[in-house]
Structure formats: C-alpha cells, structure tokens
Amino acid sequence: MNWSKKAILKIGHRGASGYEPENTLRSLEKALVLGVDMIEFDVHICKSGEVVVIHDGKVNRTTHSKGFVRDKTLDELKKLDAGKGEKIPTLEEVLDFVNHRVAVNIELKGEKTTKPVYAIIKKYIENRNWSYKDFLVSSFDDSKLREIRKLDSKIEIGLLPKRTKTHIVSMISELSAYSVHCSYKSKGLLNKNFIELLHKQGVKIFAWTVNDKKNIERLKILGVDGIFSDYPDML
Ligand code: G3P
Ligand code: CA
Numbered sequence: 001m002n003w004s005k006k007a008i009l010k011i012g013h014r015g016a017s018g019y020e021p022e023n024t025l026r027s028l029e030k031a032l033v034l035g036v037d038m039i040e041f042d043v044h045i046c047k048s049g050e051v052v053v054i055h056d057g058k059v060n061r062t063t064h065s066k067g068f069v070r071d072k073t074l075d076e077l078k079k080l081d082a083g084k085g086e087k088i089p090t091l092e093e094v095l096d097f098v099n100h101r102v103a104v105n106i107e108l109k110g111e112k113t114t115k116p117v118y119a120i121i122k123k124y125i126e127n128r129n130w131s132y133k134d135f136l137v138s139s140f141d142d143s144k145l146r147e148i149r150k151l152d153s154k155i156e157i158g159l160l161p162k163r164t165k166t167h168i169v170s171m172i173s174e175l176s177a178y179s180v181h182c183s184y185k186s187k188g189l190l191n192k193n194f195i196e197l198l199h200k201q202g203v204k205i206f207a208w209t210v211n212d213k214k215n216i217e218r219l220k221i222l223g224v225d226g227i228f229s230d231y232p233d234m235l
Contacts, residue, residue: 009226010235011105012036013209014055018230021083022062023053025097034233038103038136038226040208043091043117044110048073051091051116054082055109063088069110091120100130105158108139114147121155132156138181142171149175158206165194172203179204179225184215195223 015027016034023041031039042055046069059065059072063080077088089097091106098104106121108114117137124130138158139145145157156178161168165188168180180198182189184207198205207219208228216234219227227235 008220008224008235009037009204009206010035010232011038011040011206011208011226011228012232013040013228013230015039015041016230016232018211021086023055023089024082024084024086025089025093026084026086028094028097031232032098032101036102036232038105039098040105040107040228041094042107042109043113044069045112045116046070046072046074046077048075049116050074051113051120052077053089053091053094057110059088091117095120095124095128095130100134103134103136105136105138107160108137108141108144108148114144115151118148118151118155122152136178138179145171145175145177161189165189169197172198172201177203179206181206181208181228183208184210184219184227190219190222190224192222199223 012031014022016030017027020027020030028039041053043051044054046052054069058068059080063082065080080088082088106117121135132154136156136158137148138160140160140162148155157175158179158181159168159171159177160181180203190207195205204225206226207224210216210227210229211231216227229235
C-alpha cells in the first residue's frame with residue numbers, strides 16, 4: 001500500500017479490541033469494517049511450534065484457562081475460548097483472513113518468534129502475492145529486531161523503544177528502521193523536536209494506544225504518522 005498518500009495511518013490495536021475480543025479474527029474483522037489502514041497484533045510460539053496470535057505469554061487473562069502458551073500444543077490452545085466463542089488464531093490464519101486487504105504489524109512478543117515469523121512472511125511474499133509493504137515487524141526486544149534484519153534487508157522494522165533518544169537514533173541507523181512506535185504518554189519522545197528529527201531521517205513515528213479524542217487530536221497536531229487505537233473508528 002502507498003502509505004505516503006495517507007495523512008495519518010489508522011492502526012487497529014489487537015484488531016479493534018475495544019469492541020471485540022483482542023487478537024481474534026472477530027476483532028480483526030471489526031477493525032477492517034471500521035476502515036483501518038493497518039492491524040497490529042502480538043505473537044508467541046506454542047508447544048507444537050506454530051506461531052499463535054495472543055498478547056500474553058499465558059492464556060489466563062484472555063481465556064478461562066491457565067498456563068503458558070509455550071506449554072500448550074495448538075490442539076490444546078484451539079480448545080480454549082478467547083472470548084465470544086472465538087479461537088486463538090495462528091499467524092497464518094490471520095494472514096489468510098486479512099488477505100492483504102490492509103497492512104499488518106506483527107509484534108514479536110514471545111521468545112523464539114523471529115525465525116518462524118520470518119519464514120511465514122517469506123512464504124506469503126513468495127507464494128501468496130503479499131509484498132514487503134504489507135508487513136511491519138516490531139518488538140520491544142532489540143535482539144529480535146537485529147535477528148530479523150540479519151535474515152532480510154528489506155523487511156520493514158518498527159522500534160518499540162524503552163530507552164533513550166540516543167539509543168533510538170542509533171538503533172534506527174543500525175537496523176534501517178521504518179518507524180518508531182511510542183506510548184502516547186511519552187512526552188519525552190512525542191514532541192515537535194523529536195518528531196522533526198525522525199522525519200528528517202525519513203522515519204515514521206506512531207503513537208499507541210490512544211483511546212480518547214483529546215489525545216488523538218493532540219497527536220495529530222504534533223504530526224505523528226500513525227495512531228494505534230482499540231477503537232479505530234475514533235481516528
Ligand atoms: O505495538 C504497540 C503496542 O501494542 C505495544 O504494547 O502491550 O499493547 O503490546 P502492547
Ligand atoms: Ca502489541
């Protein structure tokens with residue numbers, strides 16, 4: 001997709017998780033109906049090796065069960081109710097469902113997600129008519145982003161910074177990052193000077209997770225390039 005034509009990217013956070021159970025196909029469908037440009041979701045690896053779309057390392061918060069995702073096989077995870085009767089989807093189920101209607105932001109949450117996620121991205125680019133522009137891979141963990149950059153020089157990378165501006169600037173240059181995704185509360189990063197600095201380097205800046213009109217307006221005026229929201233119709 002040609003992002004440059006969009007004034008501001010509307011990003012559905014975990015789908016449209018303010019309306020539907022997060023990180024489920026039902027939530028993704030709602031985000032698409034609400035007209036997002038991109039959908040963000042989180043991934044882990046389960047015991048049988050599949051990449052599954054779920055935020056937490058444990059299933060406790062989003063299902064009625066307990067335990068680590070990494071200790072359950074896909075068959076076991078598929079028996080759980082992720083809300084309103086929805087199942088925990090695999091990454092491939094999500095990509096098939098989205099079917100390159102919008103771009104996807106895959107957040108690498110769980111350990112050992114980088115290589116299997118990359119293998120799936122490559123398969124969809126090479127065999128399923130997806131393109132590099134359809135994918136944005138992000139993580140709070142710099143080592144995962146370094147790993148993915150080593151695997152492929154063309155994958156678009158989003159930094160989820162925990163540290164200083166100096167560290168962010170150095171990571172942008174090391175990884176040739178596409179974007180920096182900041183908490184909307186981070187006034188140290190989401191200010192005119194830093195946004196201008198990133199824009200001069202051709203890097204986009206996105207804000208998460210913004211669920212109120214006042215902050216959405218503030219961030220638009222500041223000049224961010226995209227906003228993640230659980231209620232993407234607010235954008
Ligand atoms: O990627 C932005 C945002 O999703 C990061 O925080 O905890 O919602 O994954 P979290
Ligand atoms: Ca996330």
